[in-house]
Amino acid sequence: MRRLLGPRMLPLAATGLVVVLLYLAAGAKFHDSNWFTYRVLRDLVVNNGVLGVLAIGMTFVILSGGIDLSIGSTVAFVGILSATLLGQGWSPPAVITLSLVCGVALGALMGWLVASFDLPPFMVTLGGMFLMRGVTLLINDSQIAITHPTYLASGKWPIHPAAGAWLIALVVALYLLHYTRFGRNIYAVGGSEQSALLMGLPVWRTKVAVYACCSLFAAFAGVAQSFVSLSGDSTQGVAQEMDAIAAVVIGGTLLTGGRGYVAGTVLGVLILGLIQSAIIFANINSWWTRIGIGLLLLIFVLLQRAIQQRVDRQ
């Protein structure tokens, strides 16, 4: 409890409180509807599982002080690749493995460019974004249905594929970030790259691995997406990287790097999801979701700055 209310965990606890309050407030407004049902909570997790995985991957990059704009395109690429190869008779394990390998390869390439040539991550991953979207459209510029029995059977799984993917991603990320040297080096590089170098930490290796990791999570999200939508769609995931960035920032991770938690990112995704659900329940124009997220993002950034300044002054 003391740790939870300490200066480092306080922002996270506050964000958690916001999630609960938001949920209760929406419940008070829609008390005559079925807001307080298992179904709503289940949909909240299921509908945001893919974004949840993406945002977790994004947390790695942002913690290291970088950014990755290519993840939305990677989701589309994996979807189209899976649908095409499954249609040609590939087995699901082979397709999934290839997808993940492609993700790691793309991420490692971008990480190598960022780390070796000191290029701005924004530009490198913007390049990656166009590249992956282009390759996707080259393979197929429309939608391909997936009819493989394994995929069709996923509806009968004990856990929804999107929810399962989110859970797996969360456990893996918690382990990597908090219980491995690699994870701690990410925090160090994001906190102060110069210091990390002088402390003798493997900065180059960490940076490359961070981007590889993020793209791996993105490819994994793409696999989950193809199970959920049972199709590959070349327009999938447009601007989804922006949602992921918003979730990470709302979750309390500093865009400058070095400070933040995966758990916060999960809360950030839940907040975005709650806004969306509430707006659907209120039956108003869905563009209000965007407006809501936009305003919330600005408020959260301000709030974080205020909390940060208080902590720093102590």
Added chain:
Amino acid sequence: MAQPPQPSPESTPLLSMTGIVKQFPGVRALDGVDFQVRRGEIHSLMGQNGAGKSTLLKVLTGVYTRDAGQMLLDGRVISPRSPLEAQGEGISTVYQEVNLIPDLSVAENIVLGRQTQRFGFIDWRAARRQADAALARLDLQLDVSASLNSYSIAIQQMVAIARALDEECSLLVLDEPTSSLDQQEVARLFGVLRRLRDDGLGIVFVTHFLDQVYQISDTITVLRNGRLVGEWPAAEFSRIELIARMLGRDPASLTEAEAGAAPPSPVAAAEAARLVAHQLGRRGQLQPVDVEVGAGEVLGLGGLLGSGRTELARLLFGLDRADSGRVELAGRAVRRGQPRSAIAAGMGYSSEDRKVEGIIPELSVRENLILALASKRGLWRRLGRAAQEALADRYIQALGIATPDAEKRISELSGGNQQKVLLARWLAAEPSLLILDEPTRGIDVGAKAEIMALVADLKARGMSVVFISSELEEVVRSSDRIMVLCDRAALGELRGESKTEQAMLARIASAHQEVSGG
């Protein structure tokens, strides 16, 4: 293979650098320097600007690679090519700025990169124990799970040392670790260093504070102009001799000089002084001083590098915000930390670092020249092009700036001429007080003489000047009075008969004796 006979470990130095050469384009930063550190010794490395101290440290810690010479640690030849490799050899460095990760916990900052792992998981309890043990070596007890930035800079510095020691180091290099510490914190750090020395560690210590050198060191090595001047046991090396060696003077001629400088006293000027600064100071930068400069008077600031000369200039001009005292120019109060206010009151400051803080290389001579004036006049009273050109031509003539025309890019001029443009910049703004910080650094002899003549001319025309130079002789020649500074505090004033280079050095040296004796 037959081992050569090894001398006993007591007699081999821990570190032995011989004939180290480091060449940069156009400069030989190190020219065959020898440097030795023994076990259980705190060794101060001293020298003025450009002596080669920092280059030598960078060669030692793997930031630079040497061009020639040999480096032995514990009898082994080493050639570190990065700070990481130097650490692997047992050379740990603590820098002036704390190079740790402020957001992570103290424990993590100590064990980062060397965490104990169990079954692929970091063992956080072991990490905290390891950190506690490392801090215990320094007699320090902290809550190691609190984040580093919740502690003072001094404690953070200690954590950096604890991390360095946790790395199995045999040689600890401290590069100006005390510059942001107060006296108590310094005392605490020194206590730790003495313990480590008694444990047999070799410690290299670099600082600008002469006093601290004598408090802590066993041995002093002096460098000058990239060459070794010599190595002395601190106890047998008098302060005046140290200063003389750093400046390249003959110590014999100095010891005879009388230390009889006037004690700090207010100016007994008949008319009110033009510049009055009362108890001006800033924690960690300058102890409060009183400064007065009359009309048509040149006040020289004398002292070694790091003595507080530039710090005083920056406080006067408001580049750094003073946390005590006030400044008045011609009866007008200058607002703290606001150079614009200083300029409006009639002050000008030509900074020490011409390249970084002075010229704007891409602009022409004319554009560089009108900058201060334009800023003084403000956005709405722009100077017409014709007026600008006339002004530029006038100063090019008056100061003898060697340029074909006013439109030439300033970066294409020589150092001396750039300096003249900077002077012209301030002169064009017609200040009543001009601060010149190292106006003669890095320019040729002829240009130096011209700048000095210009200072005399300004003085004759009634301008007040604060003159700073590392060349004590220049300060003596061009100033009416000299304020002597040392270790970030004013020591007193020299004027009239006593205003000599010898007296200035004696004053600096004797101040140290008084402080450490008392």
